[in-house]
Amino acid sequence: MKVSVKVPATTANIGPGFDCMGMALPIYNTVTIEETVLPGTGVEINIISESDAVSDISLEHIPQDENSLVYKAVELLYNSIGQTPGELKITIKSEIPVARGLGSSASVIIGALMAANELLGRPADEVALLSIACELEGHPDNITPAYIGGLVISSQEEDGTVVYRKLDWPQNWAITVCVPDFELSTDIARSVLPKEVPMKDAIFNIKRMAMFVQAVHTQDEELMKLALQDKLHQPYRMKLIQGLENIIDNLKHIESVLGCVISGAGSSILVISKKNELDKIKTIVKETWADQNIKCDLKTLSVEETGARIVSNDD
Ligand code: HSE
Numbered sequence: 001m002k003v004s005v006k007v008p009a010t011t012a013n014i015g016p017g018f019d020c021m022g023m024a025l026p027i028y029n030t031v032t033i034e035e036t037v038l039p040g041t042g043v044e045i046n047i048i049s050e051s052d053a054v055s056d057i058s059l060e061h062i063p064q065d066e067n068s069l070v071y072k073a074v075e076l077l078y079n080s081i082g083q084t085p086g087e088l089k090i091t092i093k094s095e096i097p098v099a100r101g102l103g104s105s106a107s108v109i110i111g112a113l114m115a116a117n118e119l120l121g122r123p124a125d126e127v128a129l130l131s132i133a134c135e136l137e138g139h140p141d142n143i144t145p146a147y148i149g150g151l152v153i154s155s156q157e158e159d160g161t162v163v164y165r166k167l168d169w170p171q172n173w174a175i176t177v178c179v180p181d182f183e184l185s186t187d188i189a190r191s192v193l194p195k196e197v198p199m200k201d202a203i204f205n206i207k208r209m210a211m212f213v214q215a216v217h218t219q220d221e222e223l224m225k226l227a228l229q230d231k232l233h234q235p236y237r238m239k240l241i242q243g244l245e246n247i248i249d250n251l252k253h254i255e256s257v258l259g260c261v262i263s264g265a266g267s268s269i270l271v272i273s274k275k276n277e278l279d280k281i282k283t284i285v286k287e288t289w290a291d292q293n294i295k296c297d298l299k300t301l302s303v304e305e306t307g308a309r310i311v312s313n314d315d
Contacts, residue, residue, distance in 0.1 A: 002034040003115040007308040008149065009096040010103030011177065012141035012264040014272075015228035016208035022103070022141040022264075023151040023169070024304035025177065029104065030093040030311065031070065031111025033119060035086070043071055045090045069105055069136065073112035076132050081123045085116075099183035101264030106142035109133050110308050118310060130162040140164070142264065149307030151216070169303045170219040174278060176271040177263065178247075178285050181295040184240055189265035192236045201231035221258060221274065228259025228272060241266045247288045254281060 007029050012022040036044075045068055070090055078085045090112070096104040110133055117124045124132070126147075133143045134156045144154040144164045154164035169175075211227035214220065238245055241262065247269060251257045256274035263270045271281055282298045289296050 001119055002032060002312070002314045003118040003310060004030055004032040004312045005111040005114040005118075005308055006030045006311045007107040007111045007114075007146050008103075008304040008306075010106055010142040010145045010264075011101065011175075011268075011270055012103065013230070013233065013262065014151075014212075014270065015259060015261045016205045016212055016230050016232075017141065017153065018205070018230065018232040019139040019141050020155055021151075021153050021209075021212075022145040023175075024145040024149045024307055025102070025175070025301050026304045027095050027102065027301075029096050029107040029111060031108060031115055032091040032093075032312075033074065033112065033115040034089040034091075035119060036089050043085065043088045043090065045070060045092075047092045047094055050093055050095045070108050070112040073109045073133070073136055074116045076136065077113050077116045077120070077124060077129075080128065080132065081120065083120070097179055097268075099185050099267070100179050101184070101186075101189075101262065101266045101268045102177070102179070103142035103146055103264065105186070106133070106137055106146045107308075109136050110143065110146045114308055114310065118313060127161055130164075131156070131160040134162055135160070145307065147308050149303075149305045151303055153213075167213065167216050170216060172219070172275060173224075173258065174273050174275045174300050175303070176273065176278065176281060176285075176298060176300045178269040178271065178289075179297045179299075180241075180243070180267050180269075180289060182242070182267055184265065184267035186265040189237055189240060192240065193233055194236065197232060204229075204231045224258045224272070228261055230261065233265075234262055237262055237266055241269070243289045243292045243294055244269060246292075247285055250284050250288050251281065254284070257281060 008024040009027040010022045098104045134140045140154040140156045145152045150166040151169045215223035215227050248260045256277040258272045260271050
């Protein structure tokens, strides 16, 4: 039996929503798991890059054995019903650039869990799948939208369950994803964050998060400009993303720009704007990075509303 699952990329944080807000984007990884019949062959993992980003996605640092995230996800699901995985062939067709803050690890975890769940006859429900996925990833902000699609606020509660709600993204706001040709690992991007933050910074973010929800709900552009600010992660990560400060500065005077934020842990950047000055925005980002010898791939994308889905299931 063979199961394939197609999972969207995601952007997380989106300004004030550190570790709790994310959005699915129409770029995909497809995870296929096949039970093989040859005993003793163990697990075989193949990764095929289909990325059209400026630089080839770097796959060499992704383990292709039992240490890989995809295998760990499969193993956790089997273990949760008292089994261990047998001979499996796992293939990942990857369009999502790695280590660019676009949820490639969340997509692989969700793809592996859903495919393994299907192979096992669906022992795990949504609650169990999300709980295992967040345990592996460490936070739910990429995992939940990768699974259900859309713009989502989510929280993993103390008992492991994930509580989430979808918000409707205004159709007249554009999301431009700017992917530079350099990587930034989430581990490094998290290592620069402080263990504690000043109370005034926490209050700043609580206000921004409330503004964000209301701004999206009422399509309030002025409120959104205030909402897309953050003091919990962006100031600490600024130095890790070359050119970001200049890009933010250079976009400040463009009336249609509502905000420019780090996508997840970086290195990609999101520009959220009205739809009338997209070419101008792209030129500014491209030229600012080019001045620093950085190439980039820029795409204005819509929100992916479907989330992960099984695309083939051959007995
Ligand atoms: N919320 C996470 C972070 C997303 O910013 O570190 C990346 O996994």
